[in-house]
Amino acid sequence: MAGMRFNSTPAVIVAACVLASYQTGVQSRHLRSLAIDSTRDYTHLGCFVDKKSDRVLGNKLADEEVDTEFCYDYCEEQNAPLMATQWGIECWCANEVDLDYERHGEAGELCDYKCGGDNKEICGGYNAFDLYVIESLTTIDIDDGPSPTPVVDEPEPTPPPVQEEESDGRPDGAMNDDIVKIIEVPGATPGGAGWADSYSVGSKCYMSTTFDHGIGEEVVDTPIGEMKIRDLYDMLQAGPGSAGRPLYNDIQCGNGPANDAADETECPGLVTEGEAGCGQIGPKWDLSELVET
Structure with a gap:
């Protein structure tokens, strides 16, 4: 191309x-x-x-x-x-x-x-x-190279099987109602709630972090422009609290961005479910309140 x-x-x-x-x-x-x-x-x-x-x-x-x-x-x-x-x-x-x-x-x-x-x-x-x-x-x-092969009359390739979902919309094998997708990661044995940078409630992810490993200085896109995660944390609602909620090692319930610790890449998901929960990814931040209507 x-x-x-x-x-x-x-x-x-x-x-x-x-x-x-x-x-x-x-x-x-x-x-x-x-x-x-x-x-x-x-x-x-x-x-x-x-x-x-x-x-x-x-x-x-x-x-x-x-x-x-x-x-x-x-x-x-x-x-x-x-x-x-x-x-x-x-x-x-x-x-x-x-x-x-x-x-x-x-x-x-x-x-x-x-x-x-x-x-x-x-x-x-x-x-x-x-x-x-x-x-x-x-x-x-x-300008160079062979022309693309037309595919109009050719059968479409058969895609790999898509992960089946249960009738309520949860991915098959989800460990709680907030899981939106399941990914393959190396997996690590998490240290429990001490690893948690976020938690989920229903369809929304909330930050609950100590901003370790420089994650607070990470710059992300938002509907109102780029800003540091620490500044975004100050703008978003604090949420109902993480007690009794699904806890995630990743700052955004497994959706990134990750901090610079290697174990987070290996285990972005549920930290209270052991290695098996590492690939369980929850919802993202709800930034709808930042969008002008």
């Missing part, structure tokens, strides 16, 4: 032939149908790394209702041929003719945040975005 160039030419409609990359393991939950809505002609290009110091796209809209079609409608209004979803609630648009969207690399399994507007869809991740091309606004030229 190094030679791919995007030209904003609404009058010329050329169908884009893009091969979707199917991942295995935890990424199997990221597979999405690429069937194009009759009124929304977009194609998924992949998941790519973003950096706060060097944003790949511009023109951001943050909204709790963001999903793929929401982002399409917004970027089409901007006459932008490229659109991306990120961090669950962000939509980005790009008008650049030769956007180097791969300059930070492919993100793979980092795109694992459910869309705020549709929890059955994925909208990027932490410093990672799902990129789409709006075909009616785009002509795609390949």
Whole structure:
């Protein structure tokens, strides 16, 4: 894809032939149908790394209702041929003719945040975005290398089996009602509540941390801009308290960002369930109160 160039030419409609990359393991939950809505002609290009110091796209809209079609409608209004979803609630648009969207690399399994507007869809991740091309606004030229193989008449590959969910929406094997996904991690034997940096209540995650290992200085994206976790902690509600709640080693109930301790990467999930709870991931922070309405 190094030679791919995007030209904003609404009058010329050329169908884009893009091969979707199917991942295995935890990424199997990221597979999405690429069937194009009759009124929304977009194609998924992949998941790519973003950096706060060097944003790949511009023109951001943050909204709790963001999903793929929401982002399409917004970027089409901007006459932008490229659109991306990120961090669950962000939509980005790009008008650049030769956007180097791969300059930070492919993100793979980092795109694992459910869309705020549709929890059955994925909208990027932490410093990672799902990129789409709006075909009616785009002509795609390949400057070097062989042309992509058309897949219109070929059967779609069979994706790996997706983790089954119980009737109440919980992943099969969830240890409590707050678990939203289960990931594969090396696993470690946690030290109990002393490891907890967060806790969950229903569909919301709350911070309960001593800001050890420099986690308070970590900068994260929010609907109102970038800020340190310590500052975000001061803005969010304190919550009902962690006593008797599901406790997580990770600052955001397993959804990241992690501190710089190796054991947190090995065990981001439930710390009171032993090694078996390490891959049990809860909900994210609810930042809806930070979004202007």
